[in-house]
Amino acid sequence: MANEREASIQKEMAKLRNEFHDRLIVELEEFVAYSSLPDQEICRTETLQKLYEASHRLAGSALTFGYSDTGNLLRRLEGALDAILNQGAEVNVLSIRRQLNVLAPAVAIPSETKKNLAAQSTATESSALAQPMSNSVLLYVLEDDPSTSDLLKIGLSSFGYNVSTFTDIDTLCDSAKKERPDALIVDIEKKNIAEHTLANVAKRLREDGMQALPILVVSQYDSFTEKLEAARNNVVAFLSKPVNIPALESNLEFVLQPQTKSPYRVLLVDDDIYSMEHHRLMLDKWGIMAHALPDPSKILDVIEEFQPDLMIFDLHMPSCTGVELAEVVRFHTHWIHIPIIFLSSERNEGRQISAMMTGGDDFIVKPVVEENFVATIMSRAQRARQLAELMTRDSLTGLLKHTEIKERLGHEYSRADRNKSVVSVAMLDIDKFKRVNDSYGHQTGDVVIATLAHLLRRGLRATDIVGRYGGEEYLVILPDTDAERAAIKLNSLRKEFEKVKFRHKNEVFTSSFSGGICQSDKVKNIDEFLEQADLALYRAKERGRNQIVQSDDTD
Amino acid sequence: MRRLQRIVHVEDDESIRAIAKVALERVGSFTLLSCASGNEALEKTAQFAPDMILLDVMMPGLDGPTTLKKLRETMDLTEVAIVFMTAKVQSSEIEYYKSIGACNVVLKPFDVMTLSEQLGKYWTEFNGE
Incomplete structure (x- = not known):
């Protein structure tokens, strides 16, 4: 009887999920359609207000139905519009356009969330249909040497990328404004054309509102000076010549993956269930998958099962302290790369330092400020995941060893x-x-x-x-x-x-x-x-x- | 203590209304009145005589807090548990909702299988345990 009821609930849920999926695709198309309006149309307060309300509404339901990637993109748009409408921020049309464009219905893929029942079966069903080999990724190459240019074009095309090559920055920028490439590869060889220095390229992109375009550099020079210049110009990857195409490809994969990457996994250990739930929801809202564990004694099994990217321990728990718990975890050297962050209302410096010394990596004082908390967790988790991948992945293929x-x-x-x-x-x-x-x-x-x-x-x-x-x-x-x-x-x-x-x-x-x-x-x-x-x-x-x-x- | 039975849910998004309906009617066996706007809630709530009102905070037209204020002008809400639904989790925010008469807050996105249980807990708290 109970099972029957459960089954019928599941059935209703499945129906709602399907309906929502259809609605999501239609509404996302509407968002994308806005991006082709002329600038002055987009800048009108009525348009912005409409987009603001629509993004808020759809973000809420997308998250409820487990589409956390889509939901978070919508939240970001909502935040940007809120800043413009209610906090007097300036309108950046290009940035709004870009944010509208990324909502292309392709992002309507539910993420896996254990917790959210609404997400469960659609997640397996629709992803079983498989994301096709993505040939929609568009790469621009700025290169004045034709043989390197050919090599890049042929090599990267074989990985399924669309590649367009350019020899001068003006043509590239004109074309980029229309086509919106996903990344730019620049050769900073001694230039035949003087204005192709990295600083100039970056400046041109900024002037045309494309500062968000990721730049990858290939260079014959491997010196600190070159790399410093690259770092100052928001370059995301620096590769030495001769170009190793698989290495370049795995860098690209890394640069382009934020949308496709599975959510960060964070393990929260805290005996105070209310505070733990509060933190869990904060992380959840930002698309981080957090597992809450009130009983520290279960931690070893949970790490094994949940495979966190990062762990957060409350410092003061009755059965054992966060520091002790960190030491227990650190006995297991194969988890050594997982950062541990302590949470406590303790502001005392000395305590903070001693907490760091023994197994922990950072210390956050409660009550946490949401943005800072999430930013800290995200950057630590990202770094930890990079390290873990280097440890466990094959360098040629990026696959597991x-x-x-x-x-x-x-x-x-x-x-x-x-x-x-x-x-x-x-x-x-x-x-x-x-x-x-x-x-x-x-x-x-x-x-x-x-x-x-x-x-x-x-x-x-x-x-x-x-x-x-x-x-x-x-x-x-x-x-x-x-x-x-x-x-x-x-x-x-x-x-x-x-x-x-x-x-x-x-x-x-x-x-x-x-x-x-x-x-x-x-x-x-x-x-x-x-x-x-x-x-x-x-x-x-x-x-x-x-x-x-x-x-x-x-x- | 009275049993929690009748709930009004005010939410502008149809998909969320639909999923909350499953969560509250099917999982929780409550009697539910779903309203698509603050105005609809003003028209129908008094007659429905709810035990609890679940209000989305941000809605076009009348938002949650304004709807609550207007409801209070038309009916006695002392026996009615008010719960806001919001995606904001800043504790100052939660304090604010409590200060205008909410007994608690449900964070979005909510979990379909446990929403009823959560509201049940809020109901017990509202009635002084």
């Missing part, structure tokens, strides 16, 4: 076992890879490896886990997915990959991969799980390569 992916497979396998769900694992291998290396060289081989990595990451769901298992071998974990669905997904990626054209000098070639899939409930333990996927891969190779085989498909 061998040991890490195996560990994750262990987690997912036991999680599926506990939850009575299934997880599928796929072992992939690039066909006849040795021949690529032998005929075109290792550098070209690396491009093939990185391209498949990129395709897997973009084509799979955020919840899927991809690792580089060996040289040209990949392991993909697909939670809550049976082998059948995993095969459909991987087959579509396989077809996409065989179409990618690689170039070496004047030769164009293609590549392919084979894969073996196993579903967790068909095996008894993790070793057998991997073994079966590997056997299926072997069969795929035997049957002529460029195909996906499931473990129970034994002819």
Whole structure:
């Protein structure tokens, strides 16, 4: 009976979610349409007021239905308009336009939020449809040497980017105003044209209202002076020549990812449930996924399960102090990179310093000021995540390293076992890879490896886990997915990959991969799980390569 | 203590009204009157005789606090628990709502499965535990 009621509630929720999804797409299109109005139309108080009310309304419901990325973008727009309408800030038309443009319906993807039931099933459903390999990312290259320019264009196109090259800044700016590129790559080689210094480029962008455009620099000079100049001009990445395309690509990925990145995960430990909930909601509002833990003694299991990017401990708890708790956590060296921040009403300096000395990284005094609190948490979490990624990710592909992916497979396998769900694992291998290396060289081989990595990451769901298992071998974990669905997904990626054209000098070639899939409930333990996927891969190779085989498909 | 049964929800966004309806009627088994604006609430609330009024703070036209003020001019609210819904979590903000007669605040986005429970707690507090 109770179950029946629950099921009917779930059904109603699903219906509401679908309705909301449709509404969201329509309304976001309306926002984007505003961006094409002439400046004086946008600047009118009535227009701004209308946008302000509309963004407030839609932000509230988007967040309620679990669309936290979209909701936060709308909140940001609401905040900017509030500043203009109610606090006398100046109108920056370009910034408003940009904020309207990013609301393109593509952002209507619900984020995963454990807590918010409204989000749950849509999150898996719609992302299972897969974000296609993003060829909508537009890159501008400012380069006066044609051979480097070609290299960048061809190399980055093979990763699915749209690339336009320019030789002078005026044409670039004119075109950028219309096309709104996502990033700019500038070569600061000794210039044939004097005004192409970095400072000048940055100045031109500012004058045209494009100061937000991320700039990546490639340079023959690797000195401190060059880098300092870059830092002063808001450059987001600095790469030395000769340009390593996969490295440039992973920098781009990093620069462009804020919209696609999964939310930061913060673990809050506080015995005062009211204060904890207060902080949790603050973080939640800004799209940070916070897990609240009132009982410190459970912390080790919770870290293991929740995998936080950062932890916040209240300093004064009855069963143990925050400092003691930090020491306990620090016994576990594989969590050493997770920052610990203490929260307390204690203002005494000495206490603050001693808190930092023992396992903690920072100290925040209660009551917290929301903006400062969230900003501190965000920047710390971001840095920690960068460090963790360097520790666990393969430098060529940005995928998880061998040991890490195996560990994750262990987690997912036991999680599926506990939850009575299934997880599928796929072992992939690039066909006849040795021949690529032998005929075109290792550098070209690396491009093939990185391209498949990129395709897997973009084509799979955020919840899927991809690792580089060996040289040209990949392991993909697909939670809550049976082998059948995993095969459909991987087959579509396989077809996409065989179409990618690689170039070496004047030769164009293609590549392919084979894969073996196993579903967790068909095996008894993790070793057998991997073994079966590997056997299926072997069969795929035997049957002529460029195909996906499931473990129970034994002819 | 009276049981919490009748709730008025004032919210301009239709999707949030719909989801609150599930949260309060289906999960919580309350009797709900949904109003799309402060004005609609002024027309219908007195007749509905609610135990609790759940008010969105920021609405076009009459906002939450103004709606409350106007309601108070038309009916006796001493026995009615007033709860605001807002996305702002500054504690000064919460204090302000309490100072104008709210017994508590629900933060947006709310959780569909626990909203009723939360309101139940506020109801107990409102009635002096």
